[in-house]
Amino acid sequence: MPPLGAPARAEQLATLAGLAHERATAPELGSLLEDLRELEEGAEPESFGASVVRVARRDYEKRRRVPSDLRAEMARAGSLAYTAWLEARSAADYEIFRPHLEHRLDLIRAYVACHEPYDDPYDVLLDDHERGMKTADVAAIFARLKAELVPLVAGIAEPVDDSCLHGHFPREQQRAFSLEMLSRWGMDDQAWRLDDTVHPFAVGLSESDIRLTTRFDLDNLGGILSCLHEFGHGVYERQVDARYFRTPLQEGTSSSFHESQSRLWENVVGRSLSTWRFFYPRLQETFPEQLGPVPLEKFHRALNRVAPGVIRVDADEVTYSLHIVLRFELERELLAGAVTPADLPEAFIAKLGEYLGVAPANFVEGVLQDVHWSDSNFGYFPTYALGNVISVQLWERATGELGDLDGEFERGEFGSLREWLREHVHRWGRVFEPAELLRRVVGGPLDAEPYLAYLRAKVEALESG
């Protein structure tokens, strides 16, 4: 967008948000949902009809607490804050962004106040992404992560050598290889596309129209990993029951569950030795000069390198969740007023040092590194780390039922895992709330232990290599 377009876009987004909110909270919709209560109560809770009505009513009941004007103003402020964030980054000047964060914080507080009573104001925000989840439960999980991971990270000696992932890798070949890998995993050209972008994402316009985007850098292989990540999001949307199209059930059930899928495919599958036993010879054929001399084990260790850094999106599996814990804590403190936007840059730096032992070179690398505080609401960040936790819970359950999948992966077969996920997770869309879905699949609540054990094993393997 050209710079002068920003105010117009903010107005347009505000209008759309306000109008959409008006429709979503119209009293007639409430009456229609009331009329359907009998149908809902007479059907099995998991049935299509009962689920559509139940989920639509919960959406309606939460939304109607919020005035359309506030919704519109939140959209307007987010759009303007996003532009200010871009400017602040390019000027490396946090002060350009600060007044926008202050205004957004006022709006977030007003939004939270619409939902009284609550146990914790942050519950309101979390619930937008993780229906039913409580801040206290997240805090408990995150306390476990912090207690285990801070010393684990601090104890890492020399990070492994990952120079084989850097060099000269023409984009077209990275793209061709990624497509080959994803097609083995279940992507096809009838219902999927992969395009180029600055910020990778995945979106399902219908269950038969899955768009992935990625960015291939000429000097490293990160774009391939990013494809594997977006595949996880895409396959979730692809495998939702097609009957749910254009109903409130059509999406993944929560941000954490969505993230669990991207992490499962990117990390648990996509960084495993068995997966690369199949794909690495193909990657070597694609880049014979760069990777021909590099043995599989060295490549695999490089993929799993652990090294604390400043930037969240560049973080490895072990350090990643600590970046999230930091943001979760700061969001709660901002909301409570214990930290102000003026304090935020220093508070950010302090926590980075405390949890990861690193210091940003400037505000762009620090508090301005993420887009989320400009145009998303608070409450989203935690879902990234919860996704990590869930991904390993699901993986343990899947391999418990399917048996060891290494043999299949080594033969380039990924269908068992993909179909297991379809059956137990994907096809249900939003029929079950996240905690309920997790309990149905793994038999219990959120549990950080499998994830922590998985990370400890990863670090041990690296250290002993």
Add this chain to the structure above:
Amino acid sequence: MPPLGAPARAEQLATLAGLAHERATAPELGSLLEDLRELEEGAEPESFGASVVRVARRDYEKRRRVPSDLRAEMARAGSLAYTAWLEARSAADYEIFRPHLEHRLDLIRAYVACHEPYDDPYDVLLDDHERGMKTADVAAIFARLKAELVPLVAGIAEPVDDSCLHGHFPREQQRAFSLEMLSRWGMDDQAWRLDDTVHPFAVGLSESDIRLTTRFDLDNLGGILSCLHEFGHGVYERQVDARYFRTPLQEGTSSSFHESQSRLWENVVGRSLSTWRFFYPRLQETFPEQLGPVPLEKFHRALNRVAPGVIRVDADEVTYSLHIVLRFELERELLAGAVTPADLPEAFIAKLGEYLGVAPANFVEGVLQDVHWSDSNFGYFPTYALGNVISVQLWERATGELGDLDGEFERGEFGSLREWLREHVHRWGRVFEPAELLRRVVGGPLDAEPYLAYLRAKVEALESG
């Protein structure tokens, strides 16, 4: 879009079209407009307030004749027909497209019937793009064009050599040169963008957010001309009075007027010798190997080459309008049932031979060459040729008032013309209907003669060169 996404998109577009139509035709809107009648009648017709109400009421009154269901079905059918058109082209099989055209023709007839009484059914369609314009007036203009241009084209001996426009022209350099040229014309990077695409277009998201797209081919310079064309559309939207933002006045007044701007800048200015006296040395610096040895006059003659061909979008200025006359006649005959979709490919070929003396190699080059019959309504094609006619009427008037602009163009100055267009055309947005605007600016109605004289002079110059 992946192929399986097409049905979902059709449903989504139908829903949006239906909902938008419901809002645009809501009885409450009619009552509000009635309440404003007094305000309208008490103000000068050109005033902001009176104009908004008048234009909004006319939009409302036309739209409310059409049921939302029909509007939604037209959107659905257009979306599916577009996909079928793509398939038909890639299979070179018109039969894949024919049933879609038949269904769309039924819908167009149903749409026309909503507007009874009318002098000519085609008036209803034309009026969607050229408010108030009558088919009989277009037919009279087009009869003049045909009577003059068919013999003029037939009389052209050998087309001039335009080989200097073909060769090897790296895209990035074409892009940099185009940006330099457009910035001389008035594009800036605060309110404009130029991006790459398959099908060039221009869109104004606000008067401060003008997006142009183009396609640069490695083997010819056509992408530069396409930029000049889109600039004309862009500068119209850019110079609409900023107060009209988000009102019904915000756009150019009609498709013909819009096209007159793109043609004026692409053809009248963009193919003139004086313009290239300034820019050609810069183009030669950009492509010294390819154009260094080519004198300006040779380049200029190549730019103005006339040669009948099969493809409308590749047509030169002299033959272009005949492609449009052909389509206008076929649309009227289809609507009247005088030609059926089954007859269309042969009828298309017959007229191409009669008017231009050329024959397509296959259906892709013939009846399947344009997207318009898949997803636009009939009545749009004529506006391209009317734009040509208007462009020269405006040019005569502008140079009549401003004097000969050659001296300015040779110095790289284009501001007088641009500001004249702002003052007399652009800033008014939709305040005046197209015939009224034309009368205000040039003092009379549509008149093919200036355009025909301009084309005859062009052909004479080429023939005598």
